[in-house]
Amino acid sequence: METLFNKRLQVYVKCKDCEERKANIRVNIDLLVTSNPVYKRDLVVRLTDDVDPYFLYSLSISEEDYQSLKVQQGLLIDFASFPQKFIDLLHLCLAEQEKESPRFLLHLACQSSLHDSAAHFSVVETNAFKHLNHLSLKLLQGSDKEVKDYLATCLSSLKEDKQSLEIKLKKTEEDLSRQLAYAQQ
Amino acid sequence: METLFNKRLQVYVKCKDCEERKANIRVNIDLLVTSNPVYKRDLVVRLTDDVDPYFLYSLSISEEDYQSLKVQQGLLIDFASFPQKFIDLLHLCLAEQEKESPRFLLHLACQSSLHDSAAHFSVVETNAFKHLNHLSLKLLQGSDKEVKDYLATCLSSLKEDKQSLEIKLKKTEEDLSRQLAYAQQ
Incomplete structure (x- = not known):
């Protein structure tokens, strides 16, 4: 598994x-x-939310799935080029998000009725004339099992972070106490 | 909600x-x-396992449930006294667990077939003659939703721990650097 992109974005x-x-x-x-x-x-x-542990939407696109996505959204690139193009769009949003009227925006429209837990994640460009939809992906809300697995991963990486912090704290205390003792001699 | 007992025990x-x-x-x-x-x-x-995020067994006993438990296990105390008696038994196990041949032991017998995810949690005393079952509770394995909720709670408390560690590290560095600068003058 190769992580191509992992950033927090304004949505x-x-x-x-x-x-x-x-x-x-x-x-x-x-x-x-x-x-x-x-x-x-x-x-x-x-899509996850660092402050809401239950927030999880995901989509898996196979090469075959991509063919229908390509037709449906009128995309001109093939599967191999798609990830980079998608990431370029996200970077455009990232660059624009601090501006007063950003040209590129990310939207997530959830259909939160009980029976349909899908959400549309879109990259939208706004120009003087209209909203241009560059890409719109249909994501599914995580099931209890998926959220459970995601949280277990978060927990384990957070535990590691905490452990290294504890080690760093101990080391800092020791180092500085040693230096202090030496300076006070 | 009042927490009456929360300890790691050998099981x-x-x-x-x-x-x-x-x-x-x-x-x-x-x-x-x-x-x-x-x-x-x-x-x-x-019951949870600090090293296995998916391990979760639980049981909720209402006053009515307790009446059948009382009959079934031949208990002589009422619902109000039960928690403390149970905790006393757990403390006996805790006190014995470091010994070479502990007199009180905790057992968890899981029926791990797919359709029955129950487990019997028992406090067993071993004397020269036989194994005496002091108490045996039937716990149910946590569902995906229950494990999800449990992990979300763990994650939030671990995040708080990490945050206070970060604050403590920053404070330690500042304090000691200040003292060091002062000592080196």
Whole structure:
């Protein structure tokens, strides 16, 4: 698994029956390559929220899935070039997000009815004339099991972070106490 | 919610088709009191494993549940006295667990077939004559949703821990640097 992109981006989140809100959403793009039994590439797009552990939307795009996406969205590039093009669009949004009227925006429209937990994640350019939809991906809300697995991963990496912090704290205390003792001699 | 007990204890875990293993299991006992719409007390027993995020077994005992448990296990005390008696037994196990042949042991027998995810958690005394079962509670393995909620809580408390560590590290560095600068003058 190769992580191609992992950054927090400003996203306009609109859920059914809720006001639109601006949120910092972590966008993660992984390329999954399996060669057993057959060579297969999948692009996995995942949206999470560092402050809301239950927030998880994802989409896995195989080469075959991409063919329908390509037709449906009128894309001109092939599967191999798609990830970089998508990332370029995200970087455009990132560069614009601090501006007063950003030209590129990310939108996430959730259909939060109980039976349909899909959300459309879109890169939208706004010019003087209209909103241009550069790309719109349909993501699915994580199931209990998916959220559980995601949280277990977060927990384990956070535990590692905490451990290295503890080691660093201990080392800092020792180093500085030693230097202090030496200086006070 | 009042936490009556929360400690890691040595437990002999035996799963179907697996060797028995000794594990440090966190035993948590909470008393949940609700007064709306009616006054109600529930004792919630939860077993988790600090090193295995997916390990979760729990049992909620209401006053009514307790009546059948009392009959079934031949208990002589009422619901109000039960938690403390249970905790006393756990403390006996805790006190014995470092000994070469502990007199009180905790067992967890999991029925790990797919359709029955129950486990029996028992406090067993071993004397020269036989194994005496002091208490045996039937716990249920956490569902994906329950494990998800449990992990979200762990994550949030670990984040707080990490944050206070970061603050402590920063403060330690500042304090000691200041003292060092002063000593070196």
